[in-house]
Amino acid sequence: MTDRHHLLVRGETFAAVGDRGDISGVRGGGPPDGLFVRDARHLSRWQLTVDGAVPEPLAPVASGDTARCVLVPRGGRDEPPAYTVFREQAVTDGVFIETLRVTGNRPTPATVRLAVTADADFADQFELRADHRTYAKPGAVRTRHVLPYGVEFGYRRGEWHSVTTVSAEPAPDAVEETGTGARRLVWSLDLAPHGTAEVVLRVLARPHGQKRAVRVPRSPAAVSAQLIAEEDAFAEGITFPTGWPELAAACARGLADLAALHIPATGPDGEDLRVPAGGAPWFLTLLGRDALLTSLFVLPYRSRPAAHTLAALAATQAPAHTAPGAAAVAQPGKIVHEVRHGELAHFGQVPYGRYYGSVDATPLFLVLLGAYVEHTGDTATARRLEAPARAAVTWMLDHGGLTSRGYLVYRADRGGLANQNWKDSPGAICSADGTRPSGAVMAAGAQGYAYDALRRTAWLARTVWADETYAQLLEQAAGDLRDRFQRDFWMPEHSFPALALDGDGRQVDALASDAGHLLWSGLLDKEYGELVGRRLLEPDFFSGWGVRTLAAGQPAYHPLSYHRGSVWPHDNALIALGLARYGLHDEARTVAHGLVDAATAAGHRLPEVLAGYGREGHPEPVPYPYACVRESRSAGVPLALLTAVGGA
Numbered sequence: 001m002t003d004r005h006h007l008l009v010r011g012e013t014f015a016a017v018g019d020r021g022d023i024s025g026v027r028g029g030g031p032p033d034g035l036f037v038r039d040a041r042h043l044s045r046w047q048l049t050v051d052g053a054v055p056e057p058l059a060p061v062a063s064g065d066t067a068r069c070v071l072v073p074r075g076g077r078d079e080p081p082a083y084t085v086f087r088e089q090a091v092t093d094g095v096f097i098e099t100l101r102v103t104g105n106r107p108t109p110a111t112v113r114l115a116v117t118a119d120a121d122f123a124d125q126f127e128l129r130a131d132h133r134t135y136a137k138p139g140a141v142r143t144r145h146v147l148p149y150g151v152e153f154g155y156r157r158g159e160w161h162s163v164t165t166v167s168a169e170p171a172p173d174a175v176e177e178t179g180t181g182a183r184r185l186v187w188s189l190d191l192a193p194h195g196t197a198e199v200v201l202r203v204l205a206r207p208h209g210q211k212r213a214v215r216v217p218r219s220p221a222a223v224s225a226q227l228i229a230e231e232d233a234f235a236e237g238i239t240f241p242t243g244w245p246e247l248a249a250a251c252a253r254g255l256a257d258l259a260a261l262h263i264p265a266t267g268p269d270g271e272d273l274r275v276p277a278g279g280a281p282w283f284l285t286l287l288g289r290d291a292l293l294t295s296l297f298v299l300p301y302r303s304r305p306a307a308h309t310l311a312a313l314a315a316t317q318a319p320a321h322t323a324p325g326a327a328a329v330a331q332p333g334k335i336v337h338e339v340r341h342g343e344l345a346h347f348g349q350v351p352y353g354r355y356y357g358s359v360d361a362t363p364l365f366l367v368l369l370g371a372y373v374e375h376t377g378d379t380a381t382a383r384r385l386e387a388p389a390r391a392a393v394t395w396m397l398d399h400g401g402l403t404s405r406g407y408l409v410y411r412a413d414r415g416g417l418a419n420q421n422w423k424d425s426p427g428a429i430c431s432a433d434g435t436r437p438s439g440a441v442m443a444a445g446a447q448g449y450a451y452d453a454l455r456r457t458a459w460l461a462r463t464v465w466a467d468e469t470y471a472q473l474l475e476q477a478a479g480d481l482r483d484r485f486q487r488d489f490w491m492p493e494h495s496f497p498a499l500a501l502d503g504d505g506r507q508v509d510a511l512a513s514d515a516g517h518l519l520w521s522g523l524l525d526k527e528y529g530e531l532v533g534r535r536l537l538e539p540d541f542f543s544g545w546g547v548r549t550l551a552a553g554q555p556a557y558h559p560l561s562y563h564r565g566s567v568w569p570h571d572n573a574l575i576a577l578g579l580a581r582y583g584l585h586d587e588a589r590t591v592a593h594g595l596v597d598a599a600t601a602a603g604h605r606l607p608e609v610l611a612g613y614g615r616e617g618h619p620e621p622v623p624y625p626y627a628c629v630r631e632s633r634s635a636g637v638p639l640a641l642l643t644a645v646g647g648a
Helices: 220-235 245-260 288-298 304-315 361-376 379-384 386-397 444-463 468-488 515-521 526-535 569-581 585-600 632-645
Strands: 006-010 013-017 034-037 040-043 045-050 056-059 067-072 083-092 095-104 110-119 141-147 150-157 160-169 174-177 183-191 196-206 262-266 272-276
Touching (some): 013 095, 040 160, 040 196, 083 220, 095 110, 160 183, 245 262, 245 632, 262 304, 272 304, 288 632, 304 361, 361 386, 361 444, 444 515
Antiparallel strands (some): 045 110, 110 183, 150 160, 160 196
């Protein structure tokens, strides 16, 4: 996000406002501003004027769970401001709420004309992406209706219907047309000498398909108190390291973010759940891989995210018989990659309503199930999810390619994702010179997940499902995969595994951070694992803030590439856990200290991704443009580091 935008996040709802608390609704391809609920923009304009002029920020909006700013009319030293506006904003599920307090600064009575211009364009998030794509919307109609207490904006396209209601207390003196479709709510406020007048505005978003009742709080202060209570409850009972206060602060910040980033979902029996969202602003939805990794990071401290994530993903698992015309990536037993609720997904104009373009969410589902049962002893969940787990294993063996190709395999999905591992940008899987592989791709990290999934599911089969034959079958498959991998992926000249194999089995020879995921999953022999772990801490890989996704010095490396030289906190958390697994504790502490230092420099919060510039030349971490500032995997990273290295 740029300095101009400030995020307020709660569940499926987020607002991005400027330094004055305004929303401009500009479609410039950068970070979106507006109020968004379930992938749709329910406020595209929200602009304050006082006496016909835009006030200036005396104290601009700062980061936090509520947005507060102080505004005054433009003036100079010889003309002290006649009034001061204290503006406070917050969001909760489906609601944006604002308090405007106007205080007179003179010893005489005054009348102030306050106005808020509002509009709702109901744009789908995919319309606001940087690719500037346009989408046909035949028959779409927008409406505006003046209400006694405000205004209601509506949008209808066929069966799709969304509404945004703006209400005010006190009711506006007038609701004016602007000539642009927006409406201007106007108050004439009488101020006593040095007196104060207050207006409370509440925006209720009712997206299509939303059936849950929404409670509208009285004020931003009430929302703030509710959020603090939820954050405290989420962190209750977790002991933070006293000897490393910076890690303790990062853990506290991460838990607070996770409390806000949980979104509603539904389980196999229709039960209500809350699962970790991907991140704001672009991915405030269920992403299979992200929810699974986040749940794994926090599992030693909080098991409920894992239980809810497993149930939600079982409920969205691709069925045994897919509907005619379904995307080829929706194969039976596969775990969903992304779930979207917006208009374009509803009408099939983007493929992400339920999108299965992930090679690794399915094995990670099995990894989380095994880890959850091992940690909690909840065998009832293992029995309840036995059928989805077996279906996931069958997908790995059959459609996934383990039986026919020896590895999990994916192919570029036309209209969807070219790469379907965690590095899913188009050029992320490449050779050292930047060449992209042709044909099917067998990504290294996914093979590690598959190995771990087979072993953990074998344990469940033996200890919970009482199926020894199945357990032995899976253990044999895991052992064979390990032998094949070390034969086919290992590059003796680098003492390092290849990033992937291409469709002809040739090594994709970039030196990449994915090798650290193989340590986390335990796929490599001890000798190979120690070589890999130490190599990841050499200067071309380790920036000082974390391990780069691609080692510097290779032609494909770029410090500002999304997956070819940047530093991803969640990637590094898996690396740190893997280093600890192989007994490389000094190396694990080095990675942990780099990440914690990066978090400390940014208010103890880790972003989705950092630029790959080295610490030796840049004493502060360089942000990556367009990174999600609030991201569930990154929020869980400090807890993963606590697991890997303790309070060291």
